[in-house]
Amino acid sequence: MTPSDVKATLSFSDGSPSMDLPIYKGSVGPDVIDIRKLYGQTGKFTYDPGFLSTASCNSTITYIDGDKGELLYRGYPIEQLAVNCDYLETCYLLLNGQLPNADQKAEFENRVMHHTMVNEQMQFFLRGFRRDAHPMAVMTGLVGAMSAFYHDSTDINNPEHREIAAIRLIAKMPTLVAMAYKYTIGQPYIYPKNDLSYAGNFMRMMFATPCEDYKPNDVLVRAMDRIFTLHADHEQNASTSTVRLCGSSGTNPFAAIAAGVACLWGPAHGGANEACLNMLNDIQQMGGVAKIGEFIKQVKDKSSNVKLMGFGHRVYKNYDPRAKLMRETCHEVLGELGLHNDPLFKLAMELEKIALEDEYFVARKLYPNVDFYSGIVQRAIGIPVPLFTAIFALARTVGWIAQLNEMIADPEYKIGRPRQLFVGATPRDVKPIAER
Ligand code: ACO
Numbered sequence: 001m002t003p004s005d006v007k008a009t010l011s012f013s014d015g016s017p018s019m020d021l022p023i024y025k026g027s028v029g030p031d032v033i034d035i036r037k038l039y040g041q042t043g044k045f046t047y048d049p050g051f052l053s054t055a056s057c058n059s060t061i062t063y064i065d066g067d068k069g070e071l072l073y074r075g076y077p078i079e080q081l082a083v084n085c086d087y088l089e090t091c092y093l094l095l096n097g098q099l100p101n102a103d104q105k106a107e108f109e110n111r112v113m114h115h116t117m118v119n120e121q122m123q124f125f126l127r128g129f130r131r132d133a134h135p136m137a138v139m140t141g142l143v144g145a146m147s148a149f150y151h152d153s154t155d156i157n158n159p160e161h162r163e164i165a166a167i168r169l170i171a172k173m174p175t176l177v178a179m180a181y182k183y184t185i186g187q188p189y190i191y192p193k194n195d196l197s198y199a200g201n202f203m204r205m206m207f208a209t210p211c212e213d214y215k216p217n218d219v220l221v222r223a224m225d226r227i228f229t230l231h232a233d234h235e236q237n238a239s240t241s242t243v244r245l246c247g248s249s250g251t252n253p254f255a256a257i258a259a260g261v262a263c264l265w266g267p268a269h270g271g272a273n274e275a276c277l278n279m280l281n282d283i284q285q286m287g288g289v290a291k292i293g294e295f296i297k298q299v300k301d302k303s304s305n306v307k308l309m310g311f312g313h314r315v316y317k318n319y320d321p322r323a324k325l326m327r328e329t330c331h332e333v334l335g336e337l338g339l340h341n342d343p344l345f346k347l348a349m350e351l352e353k354i355a356l357e358d359e360y361f362v363a364r365k366l367y368p369n370v371d372f373y374s375g376i377v378q379r380a381i382g383i384p385v386p387l388f389t390a391i392f393a394l395a396r397t398v399g400w401i402a403q404l405n406e407m408i409a410d411p412e413y414k415i416g417r418p419r420q421l422f423v424g425a426t427p428r429d430v431k432p433i434a435e436r
Helices: 038-042 078-084 087-096 102-113 120-127 135-149 160-184 198-207 218-228 238-247 253-264 272-286 290-301 319-334 343-357 359-363 370-381 387-407
Strands: 002-010 017-027 062-065 070-073
Touching: 002 198, 038 253, 062 135, 070 087, 070 253, 070 319, 078 290, 078 319, 087 102, 087 198, 087 218, 087 387, 120 135, 120 160, 135 272, 135 370, 135 387, 160 198, 160 253, 160 387, 198 218, 198 370, 218 319, 218 359, 218 370, 218 387, 238 359, 238 387, 253 387, 272 343, 272 370, 290 343, 290 359, 319 343, 319 370, 343 359, 343 370
Parallel strands: none
Antiparallel strands: 002 017, 062 070
16 A cells, blocks of 8 residues: 555644554545554544445445546456456456456366356256245355365465355355245256356356257357456445455455345346336336326425435446446337337336436436336346346356455455444443343
């Protein structure tokens, strides 16, 4: 970290001695004030629920400028990566810091695509779930269970274990997501086919049956690959911070990634694309486009607790650059499938138009986020709505791993242990039960 010449001084109105705090400069983005010695020197903690002003680590992986609407993976703008690179090249970049050359790309692809099968025993583990279990409940279980199957890659402090765990997780996530889907609909699992592309193989495992093969459609495979690329990493969001915190105890990589999957499930995070499609279905059932005005009224009424799902973002207070790219893909896919007149898609486009012009959304800088469009694209491809978040988890796995590995390799890394402001009861005596 590069120290700044400027220092921050913390002073107290009660005359307690003031304290100088070092400042570090990022390569871009806000500087940080180093408060690590604050408790030792003043006996005070800082208070920042939701981490609104707190950097939990230093990182070289992903940079977001929410005001500019900028997203960089290892310095490369997402707009360039989405157009010039495929998902596995992006994975290589996130893990290694550099884009691969042709040989490196071929070798990495070959490695990943030769780890796509899962231990056959996984099927029996999966069979313990109810058929109607939510795919994210199943994925949390399956990813966590990988630590029971791959004992030679569970030592988080061993770089070789971390490396093979990374390849296994990236390679096997599509297989597990497809298995979870096939299990729900009662179809046989389709084994991976390693000569297909990463996204093409996933779509075949989802949609082929033993009676009928699936012929990947280039436009749809490209759309799926783009969904993966746009969701590959997003700096220190809730699930990534969960993975780091979980991994900081020294647990194995599979357990740490399973914690990320669990966190991602929430509707304020990865569950938003599912929540968004459910919202569109609800409006459709209320009466469709004609009912948008009534729905928007509810959204603006704070007492209703209704949110326009797929809109707004904690960090982007300008257009989410991923949403722009996903919007493009959305129109490409709808065109390819001749779905521009589908009532649900028409409803989504109308909602987008109204929200972009409405003063409530404009004033709060609430733009459609990537999940608004990725849900529409996935539905058009034929992915069932409850599987959306599992696909997000598949795509984000590489980001979680890159962040976890970066943390373990950081000499300053410590077990994460937030502090608290205690406002509960002060010491008191336990009375015998008859006197309470
Ligand atoms: N619909 C209606 N109003 C909204 C929405 C929304 N989707 N999002 C924010 N607002 C309003 C808030 O009520 C608040 O209004 P106020 O100033 O009058 O009180 C204002 O906009 C600011 O919102 P905050 O809640 O402070 O924004 P925050 O950064 O905490 O929340 C969040 C961000 C959680 C993403 C929120 O916008 C939301 O719930 N969106 C819907 C869910 C969603 O799409 N999540 C996906 C995020 S992207 C991802 O995980 C890949």
